[in-house]
Amino acid sequence: MTHEEARDVLPLYALGVTDTAERAQLEEHLRGCLPCQQVLALESRTVDGLGRSVDQVRPRPELRRRVLGNVRSFVDPDAIPDAGTSAGASRATPWFWAVAAAAVVALVTSIGLVSARRELAEVQAELETSQQRVAQAEERAVRAASEATSQRRVVTVLTSTDLIQATLNGEAPAASARARAFLSASTGTLIFTAYGLPALPAGRVYQLWAIVGTTPVSAGVFTPDADGRSQFIAQLPALDAPPATIAVTLEPAGGVPKPTGPMYLVGAASN
Template sequence: MNDDIHEPAAAYALGAVDDIERASFERHLRTCERCRAEVASYDEAVLSLATSAPEVAPPPSLKASVMAALPPQEPSDRRTAPRTAPARPWLTRTRVLVAAAAVAVLAVIGVGVAQPWQQPTSVAALSPAERVRLSADAQQHTAAVGDARLVVTTSRSAGAATVQTERMPDAPKGHVYQAWFLDAAGTPRSAGIMTGAQPQLLQGTPGASLAVTVEPTGGSAAPTTAPVVRVSLV
């Protein structure tokens, strides 16, 4: 089995991944019990240290020690050395080692101060939208809107859904995008005003489909325009 797919767990738990890597690894987490358990174990270790250890200032030598442990980086010269993109299906091994080293450093010195790279990863600390997206029974439903894409993630166990847009143009001035759950008969029920490209928890229990309309700022009690996109959720 290729273990590279599991490597980002430590880096993900400490927030040491970019948005693309985070989204990719979260899709992997939905189907990998091993990684969910590993992420939870890192989280428990960090939270335990944060709540039990006294607050102390990190020693001045900490940064130097961590930097000294990193593999040496070859200087680049743009005039003589062409840059090539590293092959990284998930994350480079160096960043995984750095993330693991960060956990080890915390364990050794017992630091109880908040760290800028620390992000909530336990189930209790996840946002409602993240809980839906990481549910074991999460299902994605997509629809194209020209060059843009609408992604709705539903979870029967959570009884909820999230919406995310990719490359969606802004709504006209003085208007917003509003999501609607439609039942089998097509009756609409507001699922909330869409606030941006980040995953957003929709209001209420998912229906048979979801539609998005353009409404005046503040939203409407019922759709006033034809849907710009509609996606089936069954």
């Protein structure tokens, strides 16, 4: 018996209306399945509470006669003992009707429990789907907010009164590479975009530099995409003077305090 099949049979097992083969299969499954054991305990408590969930009311005599009359209509008259039946058999008849009525109630109740469990599973599935959609919407909102912030920073830099620009050309390792840099000297915000950069060797990154006089100031490391393109916004520390040169070098992963590798891009900065 599979795990899913066991979950469907557990309510019937708790009510005691499973057949012998089904009961044996379920009990074998239960011996090695702690989650199903826990579900069975819950189902058993539910069934146990059914009898106490409503007030006990003695039925009217005419209602009892009508119910028993309806039950008798489904029974073969030849199977019902006549008035001459022994006293022992006569005494057993009420027990038969009680068991039959209990079986009907158990069957109806079990069907209701199985249906309720399936409806609950459907509701849980719908809830999980809704939660996933909410999470996706939140992710899109975060991305949109981040993009809007980046766009505002770009506009601020490009419209600043102290804008510094640089066109970077490729050096020997990357002769066809090109890049542009835009820097707001007062805020230190630098916009950088490049294309045509070669794929990086293992354990290496590109590092961007703003060179003030003879002092290189790191503007961060980056990795281009598969087409050799890269675009990002960097934040420089406070500078003593506007940079005269913008450059890109090849460095170990994580970057270095001062350039150590070959220069791939370089360009003069001007306002």
